[in-house]
Amino acid sequence: MTDDALFPPDWADRDALIIEPSGVRVTFGELESRSNAIAHLFRARGLMSGSTIALVMENRAEFLVISWAAQRAGLYYVGVNSHLTAPETEYILRDSGASALFTSAALLDIADAAAPEVPHRFVVDAFGERSGWEELDAVLGEFPTNPIPDQREGDFLLYSSGTTGRPKGIQRPLAGGPLGSYPDPPGRWLRELLGFQAGDVYLCPAPLYHAAPLGWSMGVHRSGGTVVVLERFDAERALDVIQRHRVTHAQWVPTMFVRMLKLAPEIRDRYDMSSLRMAIHSAAPCPVEVKRAMIDWWGPILFEFYSSTEGMGATAIFSEEWLRKPGSVGRPLLGRPLILDDDGRELPTGEIGTVWFDGGTSFRYRGDPGRSAAVVDSSGRATVGDLGYLDEDGYLFLSDRRTDLIISGGVNIYPREIEDVLILHPAVLDVAVIGLPDPDLGRRVVAVIQPTASGAVEVDELLEHCRTRLARYKMPREIRFTEQLPRTPTGKLRKHLISDEPS
Structure with a gap:
């Protein structure tokens, strides 16, 4: 290695990457x-x-x-x-x-x-x-x-x-x-907030094409740590990998917590978690009782952060704080969160509005200046459209992750994309895709179909129509039928009314 090397010569023989279960x-x-x-x-x-x-x-x-x-x-x-x-x-x-x-x-x-x-x-x-x-x-x-x-x-x-x-x-x-x-925010947070040191071991159980798994893994490398990557998530394998590789830091989404918690007690007790010093989680709201159960199991080592791929801002919260403020996603870590109404006025403490950040990272939506302008105001404040409120101590609580966005298993699923596929079926007159509560995934994708007058159609036929046009994780897990979808006179779909309908 030369003076221009990315990684110091004295790291040369350390493992930078371990892939499981292949062992590469x-x-x-x-x-x-x-x-x-x-x-x-x-x-x-x-x-x-x-x-x-x-x-x-x-x-x-x-x-x-x-x-x-x-x-x-x-x-x-x-x-x-x-x-x-x-x-x-x-x-x-x-x-x-x-x-x-x-x-x-x-x-x-x-x-x-x-x-x-x-x-x-x-x-x-x-x-x-x-x-x-x-x-x-x-x-x-x-x-x-x-x-x-x-x-x-x-x-x-x-x-x-x-x-x-x-x-x-x-x-x-x-x-x-x-x-x-x-700038490497994940690396700085690891070192400065989470006690990560050269030689520590980080577990990445999620797909590397997502921002957090990719960014945090590279931050670990800049910090001199080993990244253990699961080829795909499996609850028991994750526990086994923590034990065998003496993992010190790991990153999760709440669905992974659910699946690990659902393992039989004798399986969970089989593995030694004592090396784990910090369990980082993000990507989706974590149900309060799920997080409480994880803290009971692993101890107060959970660190939650709320952010977005855009990097417009971030908040974070440690377990001790969260136990005092259950459900919160924390206080500012990057930028300053503001709660604004639809006219851009700042709302008082405890009142729900759109979450904006001031002082975050600059970005643009490639090839879409209109979309970029819609999420950044004249003062440079930015939002992804999430709803929430700040309490009297400045802790942020989320009420929703965008109006229509479905977060299923920690993955963002956008209903419009699925609706645009289903509306092309000749027997579909109107369609709405919503997310309904699911004990495993957090939310499941449900398509509500208004058929044409003569459009008798089977569920299997609609699913096959979707299968060749959508990735598997976007596929509806349930299809319902209705005589009329609720729309306003201007044509806006009132999805909250659909969610209230019985299955």
């Missing part, structure tokens, strides 16, 4: 040399600072290795949800302007169908032959493993849906500074 390991020395070689590949293919690459792959070591190569080459890197269909993936690749795409043999068919316009395409496994694709290892042999001479900090560019149902790229301006100048 990558040391810091290997992460340094391999990310350097890929950065040289970027430059050889004409990708300079500000260019964009995309990754369509499952949780595996190459996801983070390639992300680090893009980070040190000053690129934007797009983690594409690996469960999307080819048309959904193609939209993101086209909208992001990706110049290179990396995928795995398992997802090659979807990536191939989605990427006709991407000029540089690589597979991280041996895959035989496919026109237009190169095997990454075969290409990298010709490139050096020392740093490129023009290293610059890059950033991720991740997608979440907007009000139209189309995914929106959340793009932050590149600072373009030298390595080490990246």
Whole structure:
């Protein structure tokens, strides 16, 4: 390694990555040399600072290795949800302007169908032959493993849906500074708030294409820690991994808590959790009784933060505070939360309104200046449309995560996208997609269908219609029928009335 190395030479033999259950390991020395070689590949293919690459792959070591190569080459890197269909993936690749795409043999068919316009395409496994694709290892042999001479900090560019149902790229301006100048809020929070030290071990049980798993894993690497990545979440396996790897910090969504709590007591008691010093959770509101049960089980080591991919602000709360303020998502960690009414006036303590943040991170929705302008006011305050209130001590409580958004298993699901698919069925006159309470997922996706006068239709037929057009996690878990959906005279759907209807 050289003075321009991302990771210090004395870390070279430590594990940077462990993938479970496959057991694949990558040391810091290997992460340094391999990310350097890929950065040289970027430059050889004409990708300079500000260019964009995309990754369509499952949780595996190459996801983070390639992300680090893009980070040190000053690129934007797009983690594409690996469960999307080819048309959904193609939209993101086209909208992001990706110049290179990396995928795995398992997802090659979807990536191939989605990427006709991407000029540089690589597979991280041996895959035989496919026109237009190169095997990454075969290409990298010709490139050096020392740093490129023009290293610059890059950033991720991740997608979440907007009000139209189309995914929106959340793009932050590149600072373009030298390595080490990246703001890295997760790394700072780990070190300064959560006691993370070089040599500690972090468990990532969630998909790396999400902002928190990706950002926090890279923050762990900057802090000299080992990231253990689950290929997919399994409740008992997570406990086993904590015990075997002596995990010190782990990040969760509430659905994972539910599934671990539902394990038989004799299974839960089988595993030693004593190494775990901090359990971080976010992504969805955690039911009060679920969080209380986790604190009873693991002790007061839960740390909850509320934020968004946009990075417009954040709050956080430790267990001791939460036990005094059950249900709160904490006090300011980034920016300052404000509760405003629909006219932009600040509301008094305890009154519910829209949550805005002042002083957070700058961002824009790629290719959608109208959407960007709609969430940032003339004073620079920003919102994602969540509702909540502040108590007398400045603690934030959320009342809803956007009016129509469904958070199922910690994943954001946007009803409009599903509605736009179902309305195309010839027997559907009108449709509304809502989220109803679910003991496991938090909310489940329910489609309420108003058929045409002559449109007799079976549930299986509607599900099959959706199956070829939507990712599996977006599929309705229940379909109901109604004679008339409640709309206002102006055509606005009154979804809260649908939620009150019996099943």
